Amino acid sequence: MYKTSSIVYIFLAAFAATAEEAPSPDGTTVSGLSYKTVSAREFQVTPDTGEDMGAPLSALIHQIIKEQTPAIIQLEKGTYYLDGNGCDHSVFMVDHARNLIIRGEGPETRLIVGRPSIGTFFFSSGEDLWVEDLSIDYDPLPYTQGRVLVVNAKGGWFDLAIDPGYALLSEPWFANAPDPDGKWGMIFSPKEPALKPGAADFVYIEKWEQLGKRAWRLFPPAEHTQRLADLRMGDRFVQLARHGKGGAVFFWRCVESGVRNVHIYASQSVAVGAVSTDRITVSRLFVGRKPDTDRLVSTDADAVHIQQNLRGPVIEECLFESMADDGINIYYPSNIVTSIVSETAVRTDRSGIIEPGDRLQLFDAMEGRILLETKAESVVPGPDNEYRVTLDKALPELEVGAVHGLSLHNVSRCGADFIIRKNTFRNHRRHGMVIKAPQGVIEDNVMESLGGYGIVVGNDAETPEGIVPYDLSISGNHIREVGRSRWYGVDNMAAALQITTHAERGRLAKERAIHGITLRNNRFENPPGPALYIGAARNIHIDTLQISYSENSVVPKKTAAIVIENADTIGMKRIQVESQQKEVHAGVLICDSVDEGLEGADIEEIQITGPITMETVRDERQ
Missing domain, CATH: 2.160.20 (Pectate Lyase C-like)
Structure with missing residues (x-):
């Protein structure tokens, strides 16, 4: 663990005065733009101090955004502790930035997040934003692991001895994880750092109680107790605290951004995520267990999660292993039709974004049929978190007011035109790729x-x-x-x-x-x-x-x-x-x-x- 120094907060108060001096540029040119390189050390973002570097680095990022000049923030090799105090969602909330690169000097530039319930980088409404040449890890981790002592399938519980060095279930980030999707675990082989073949790939855990210093009794809900049949004494078990707040690097409504040469060893959610974004590039990303450790998993969720993107991602030359979910997931969260208003209008929930001009499909999930291909002529937000969507074509013969398992798929925001090339997927919980998007390689x-x-x-x-x-x-x-x-x-x-x-x-x-x-x-x-x-x-x-x-x-x-x-x-x-x-x-x-x-x-x-x-x-x- 690390200590936090009050010196950092004194620096923050004084930042407005000191940061008016422009950081020294070195004339770096990237993609035709001239970027100034800013040494993070010059702004008291210093590695290996054991003190919180999240606050000064965040202040530096926001000062550069105000200057509106293309910039590279250069981090030296070493360990930067990010305590996350005062952060509700992610350590770095980067809004309305353009032409910004946060760059380290390889995986030896280590960002260590001290709160296992929050994300690291969250970029929103920006363009040309990059995280490069660094590693991201958590201490403490957003999960714990141990070895099964006793299984009582009839009683609906099993006992777990938590491994030394891993958090106890009494820590608040376990109890505070969302129910039920943030509180579940996985069964691992007794000897190999791999899921147990033939076993259930996840088990919800409803509650737990402490038996001894590191011994705990875990209780699945009634619908999952039959999965205890897959557990044996000596098996290993990982219990997640999956909070779903962004990810290690997350993009919301960004354009032409991404990650390059980044190592991600842990995350309370995805490694890299992008929602309502246009063309994310993920190049030479490593998601996996930290080398020279006995960890069983890397991230609590997908390696790369792509939702509602206008143009799909380019994902190349990456290694994805030991995640608690899929390797890559590309999709649009369909809008469920709640009522038919007229022959050209429907009400839907707001699971996904629909804007005027978007290409839509009306899908009948009961039959598995595309009933209509159309465009959104107008979209009006309504009460109860709904849309009223007027279409440019008449609906097929459906009774006004009736709903028959209908939903709208947004073809304009599904991650089409993607490229997934020369990647390796190894030893993780679910599918390598889940593709719900067209026109891809x-x-x-x-x-x-x-x-x-x-x-x-x-x-x-x-x-x-x-x-x-x-x-x-x-x-x-x-x-x-x-x-x-x-x-x-x-x-x-x-x-x-x-x-x-x-x-x-x-x-x-x-x-x-x-x-x-x-x-x-x-x-x-x-x-x-x-x-x-x-x-x-x-x-x-x-x-x-x-x-x-x-x-x-x-x-x-x-x-x-x-x-x-x-x-x-x-x-x-x-x-x-x-x-x-x-x-x-x-x-x-x-x-x-x-x-x-x-x-x-x-x-x-x-x-x-x-x-x-x-x-x-x-x-x-x-």
Whole structure:
């Protein structure tokens, strides 16, 4: 831990006088702009003092914003303690800034946040804002970990011995985390820093009580007590305090901003987040367990979380590991229709932002259909946190006042035109990527040892989140050993790569709304059943796909390597399947809901190596 000095606050009071002197520039040019470089040390932002550097660095940032001159704030190597006192949301709230770079000298420039319930950088309403060449960590951490002593599944509890050096559950940031989504934990293997294979990937914890100095009894809610069957004495367990306040670096309504060469070892929420933003770049970001520690997780939530972005992100050459959630999530939070006002107007909740001129889809989640593609002609905020949205086209024949599981997807704010390239995803809780956006490129990524699937392409009709993706290029990816946690392998639509239009209650949609997906040169090892599932889709083209199941792989149900259901215009060529598992009964399964003949599925050059009973293609249409 670190101490806080009152000298810092004396400096803050005097800052207005001293900061009038312009920091010395060095004429650095970035992207055609001339940036002055400001030495943070000259403004008493000094490493390795053990004193709070959050207040003076925040004051320096705000002084530079006032000057409205492109600037680089240069931090030296060393440890900068940020105590977070007086901060309700994030240590650095940076509003209406432009052309600002906060730069360290590599991961040895260490920012240590002292309050595990707040974020670090929160940028809002800015442009050309960057965090570069530094690392972010927390002390104390926004989670704790320990080893399971006793499990009483019938009694609905288990005992946990918290590891030395980790916070006790009596600390306020655990009790004060939001219910229930901020208070849950994960089961880890006894020896490896990895999720326990075949176990539930999360367990809500409703309450806890102290038994001894470091021993605690944890109680899941009634609906999660059956998950205690996955716990054994000696297993390790991580309990999160997930507060969801921004993230290590978060952008709200920003343009052309991002992070480069940043290491993030912990966060009470996401590593990098962007909401209602236009083109974020995430380059050479490392999210993972701090080296030379016995930590089991990195961040409490996703590595990169993209919501309601006008143009999607560019995410390249990153390493994501040990997060408590997804690697990358791109989506729009659909607006639930609460009533139909007229033949051209609806009321919706305000889950997502809608502005006049935005392109919208009216989606029927009950059936899984896009009923209308239109634009917002006018948007008027209403009572009860609602919008009244007038459309430029008439609604289909729906009864005025009635609501039938309808929602609006905003195509203009869903993160379209994204690039995800040359990243590695390793040993984290859920999916590698969750893609609910169109017109993107996913290429040359590696996903391995994940609790969830490798790539999930499709809408979420339950939450709901959209949109239904289209026009994607997925090439050169290597996905191995994914879907390792309980449930993922036995789901009806399980696959290392899932391309699906969903209806409510986890059902396959009736409409083949997802379309225009091209797969080239992808490789799968030991998938959780199928390597590829295509459902409620059309115009999917696959060229060169390699799938292998080793003798030691776990295939939880009878399956084919590729499953096609409720689809048309599916083209495949150069498919290779090698299996040593008798559960894999065919290379390709074409379900009877696929259109007849080659108009439904056209397969060329498929090679199968496996048990003598294994079929090349099982066609249920015949």
